[in-house]
Amino acid sequence: MEQIRDAIMSGDRSAETYAAMPIPESYRATTVHKDEVGMFEGLKSRDKDPRKSLHLDEVPVPELAPGEALVAVMASAINYNTVWTSIFEPVSTFGFLERYGRTSEFAKRHDLPYHVVGSDLAGVVLRTGPGVTKWQPGTEVVAHCLSVELEDADGHNDTMMDPQQRIWGFETNFGGLAELAIVKANQLMPKPAHLSWEEAASPGLVNSTAYRQLISKNGAGMKLGDRVLIWGASGGLGSYATQMALAGGATPICVVSSPEKADICRRMGAELIIDRSAEGYRFWNDDNTAQNPKEWQRLGKKIRELTGGHDVDIVFEHPGRETFGASVYVTRKGGTITTCASTSGYMHEYDNRYLWMNLKRIISSHFANYREAWEANDLINRGIIHPTLSKTYGLDEVGQAALDVHHNTHQGKVGVLTLAPGKGLGISDPEKRSRFEDAINRFADA
Template identity: 50%
Template structure:
């Protein structure tokens, strides 16, 4: 381990951190451009074949950037997409970004450090950084915003040059160090461990924008919200935000075990989609209207009214049903398509019932800050269930790829063990250890036994 990493782990003061040199290279989970070229058209899908761990050079930070020593990160589905090189290789995005010139050119490399979540310690600040200093404990937002883009000054997510850090950029969070823009930083909730904090920004921030923000569905008290995949990272945070905001959470899951656990977490109504005939072999195009009717009847029977909002990141397998199931004037809000991007639905149910479809992507810095307030208040808690060391990041990504996880899967980077990083133990005690670690009690999934 390099001297700077050792100093950070030992709690060195800011002046000592600033005095120690950045290492020339660091350990990182990364992809190789040669793998992207070799896998083209082969149908190779196992991310363990393409997500490598090894040393990479330290990039030069730009004046508006900071270097963060990453204590922990987490797995998101965009890392799975990156490692599958689908729908296109992310090296294409890096080459496009590099054409801007200047510091952007650094991102076009024969490797890509991936990962769109991080919690860690600031170790360097560029000359243009004003609000952060060495030693600050931070979490990193995945919204890589161009502050010289006019659209960004209306909403950070509306700039033409917005990118998802660690997916459409290099130097992501699954590493010992990351280089990020200062506009990506939010203060880490002091009562959370490193691995807990690392599961927050992408999924919780995205869910906040989708449900609460003026840019999303504008959920109100009493709104019935249908949440697909309610035990996944996005869905689990969405369920908490619905209940915290006075809404009625209807979680859809794919097994009896997930349903039982979600009920224990306080979800108002839990539906096992298999009970409605929505098995993995269901045809989403042919069955959407009928499945929507069954789902609507099930919700109305228990709640008394149909959903006003459908929270959908699953995509092709659920989108047509989402359009059908929300009530007249209702909203389908979507931020992803883990089962496929080409959606089919009956447009009559949209236009004749005055429904809306809203696309949502990550969250701007104000939304992230407001979201983190909820964690600081203890109103929202982490949904961390598994932690892997960085050396096993490919296995962690495979777990998510095969949808064998519940909640969020974290990756320890520099943190040598779980449970570190808490600087406000009184707040942690006030919120309650049992609440903060509830999701850790989900039984671990059985291994597939598949080799590399």
């Protein structure tokens, strides 16, 4: 592994160098263990500690299948799906691996007693399997997390509709929180040259997810002038949605949970901000069995105060149960609630009168298709959207990094150095970077 790291650090990107380099028999990887699935039984979600379930193991390098690439991972990042995996909610991910393993001979590799997690990476291609023509060893890449087989017609108009659509590192094995990773070659995208390894790794999942959910015709189809309510506007998803709203000529109304997070939104250029902690909204009663419509009304009044009397055209939803009733209520007549997650609970409740009688729409959105992921990555490459990396951990600290995300103590994205020996490495176009330096560093150490 040292030889691989040294070659990458030397700047040599010739295909011959990497093709001739021996691949180690094993590598360090962040895993959960199948025999520990029940370790948190009886605990509330918040009390389940990823530091106890996420392990740093030495695991064997799997065989490379046709159409795949083996990547030396320089950096990765934490997403909420790693939190879900680590606390075994809503289900254990080993069920995903078992079902995938039954589909083909090569898929059997994924059904193991351990799961290598992580759905982001930035690194260098080491090997490609039979049939790969676009990528060669030595190429700097990032990866999106959409894994599909594309054997069914359903996936050919929108790859998210493929019956065998999976999220790499969550519903498949050999994820990115490791020194090596295996991806389908069509997951690879060019690494933006003006970013460090950890900066380039951090946008992948959330940037693509926000792009489909907010911008794409498959999501809300945001247009110039729209007013967009963004829950968790300084977080992993929300920080990208906020940037996209601003870049697309919309007006974000940023909902955050502290003055510090409000300040981050202002640094991104947002002006309309609701601090939930200061306002004290309580959308559910104390026993969490019924919602309080008066609090929905109070939120709606606050929005209209900020917007000069207007309701929002789009609500960018991802907290789920805690906020969904309020989201449906505050959306304007004919407006759109688009949802991609349920970090506060999956069983949503809302008053359907405010939906059907006001012709509102709820649109589900999950990650992004191939084209959307490429378009989202191109926004990063062009400096229209910037990484929102706030803190970077080492590979041996993934448990703590996941706990930060689990308890929402972070801003933006939390990065992880894997093979990279330190922060700030991997920038190959410093001149381009100089044009965006302030925007890139907005979240640094926040």
